[in-house]
Amino acid sequence: MEKRKKRSKNSSSLMYIKKNWQLYVVFMMPAFLLTLVFKYLPIGGILMAFKAYNPRLGIWGSNWVGVKNFSRFISSPDFAGYLLNTLKLSIYGLLWGFPVPVILALLLNRINSKKVKKNIQLVLYAPNFISVIVLCGMVFIFLSPIGPVNKILGTSINFMTMPEAFRSIYIASGIWQGAGWASIMYTAALSNASQELTEAAIIDGADVLRQIRHVDIPAIKSIIVIQFILQAGNIMSLGFEKAYALQTSMNIPASEIIPTYVYKLGLQLGDYSFSTAVGLFNSVINVILLLMVNGIVKQFNEGEGL
Amino acid sequence: MNKKFSKLSKKDQIILGLGYLLMGLFALAIIVPLIFVIIASFMDPNVLNSKGISFNVAHWSLDGYHRVLENKMIGKGFLNSILYSVSFSMLSVGVTLFAAYPLSKLDLAGRRFFNTFFVITMFFGGGLMPTYLLINKLHMVNTIWAIIVPNAVNVWNIILARTYFQSVPGELREASSVDGASDVLHFYRILMPVCKPIIAVLILWQFVGMWNSYFDAMIYLEDSWLQPLQLVLRSILIQNTPDPGMVADIQSAAEMSKLAELLKYSTIVVSSLPLLIMYPFFQKYFDSGVMVGSIKG
Helix, strand or coil: HHHHHHHHHHHHHHHHHHHHHHHHHHHHHHHHHHHHHHHHHHHHHHHHHHEECCCCCHHCCCCCCCCCCHHHHHCCCCCHHHHHHCCCCCCCHCCCCCCCHHHHHHCCCCHHHHHHHHHHHHHHHHHHHHHHHHHHHHHHHHHHHCHHHHHHHHCCCCHCCCCCHHHHHHHHHHHHHHHHHHHHHHHHHHHCCHHHHHHHHHCCCHHHHHHHHHHHHHHHHHHHHHHHHHHHHHHHHHHHHHHHHHHHCCCCCHCCCHHHHHHCCCCCCHCHHHHHHHHHHHHHHHHHHHHHHHHHHHHHHCCCCC | CCCHHHCCCHHHHHHHHHHHHHHHHHHHHHHHHHHHHHHHHCCCCCHHHHHCCCCCHHHEEEEHHHHHHHHHHHHHHEEEEEHHHHHHHHCCCCCHHHHHHHHHHCCCCCCHHHHHHHHHHHHCCCHHHHHHHHHHCCCCCCHHHHHCCCCCCCHHHHHHHHHHCCCCCCHHHHHHHHHCCCCCHHHHHHHHCCCHHHHHHHHHHHHHHHHCCCCCHHHHHHCHHCHHHHHHHHHHHHCCCCCCCCCCCCCCHHHHHHHHHHHHHHHHHHHHHHHHHHHHHHHHHHHHHHHHHHHHH
């Protein structure tokens, strides 16, 4: 019985594919092949992390070394520092940066004039269209010893060489560039939220804070949760591009994060296997964090996670 | 939806007033640096260095722009960036929409498999070195292909497009299949025109993303003639090495460093203006496209 069911399901699938072959051959094929080659093939290359990669022998031909590359990283004196830099930069970034777009959206939602709202959004979104390089270039200009910030303060501090300033610079510039754009989703969800609920709340005499707490926030709660999980799951895959661009030889003690370290090891020093091992270590921590956050959120959110 | 501000209670007025004030300050914090850069880019380099920016038109000059526009690397970088961004957004959005179409059909055989197949790559990948070695092995290093092909499939965009397609009434498909239209015909003639807003948004997305990125170009394009604008900017703005051609005719080192500072401002303006000018025209699509996509995705 079971078997027959299975077989009939299989044959109906085959019929479906035969009838709708265009869906597979024309539509799905390009994306499927590109993903297979450029995303799945490199996953096989992770083997390199367990070998002493030798370009002449290739990935398959190189000798196995077990977990030597990993133990070399974990026992190296730099390990704790780089790991902490990565974790601190992204956790602080998340804690400071995550609430800003939510607050912006809640406020935007309270603006009555459509025109005013549009214009403010136009300003808030603009930095999103500026490139990382230009953003970092501006940071360097403004914070240079002869730059405007020092002119206003009447000092000549070179902020970009101070390890203790790096995190604040990185996080603040990130909020400057991304918070407005990140609010777009919440704004959209809020404009769809039930107007009757708000009106009812007003008739019941709820003040603005109560309306926000009992009507607006519940309306965007599920998006907040998903966004939080996704961002927390990206803690270790922190933007290489910005960290690398803001790095100077002097602020390395705070700015060297695992992604920049992987890049230097692999492409500048040619230590392929070690670089791959460090990268893999990083992704494994990332997946663990993602699962942990997802689990924690589920606990607090009536079983609703990703 | 909300009551007029003047009709609100005192307490509400204070709370909202504070909120608006904060938001206003944030908006100012965005605008002021941008305006500062624009004004500084028009300054006479000597005045800029001694006094900082000035609103006196007598202190302005177009010197910075002359040098930026004469610079060959910036011009070439601009053209390269346009080439890469246009071809990348066309290829990527095309492939992405194609894949999203079958996935939007709930009765697709193997739907689950394909979904998982794509989504896994959002969370797990080979990492830098294995990918680099693959691209190298395929002889794509130092060609445009290394930039536009490997990241052409964007899973997040597939999900957005898929959800958007699902919101299109199923009757449209039924009607066209009664008329004997194949999937290809239906996709091209019916679905695409209906989904213009989301397509516009995806194209804008991928275009901006490619225009602003530098990492792939940095590792795959060694030939300086292939470099996109962002890499040229990087050497001017961050590595502090303006192209010798830009400052060669200046004699003293002090003059040279003054000019180098000015060049940064004009370079920022020249390179960012196209996107910043384009973007308000796309704003209307944000409402219809991104918002529908993001809520459901």
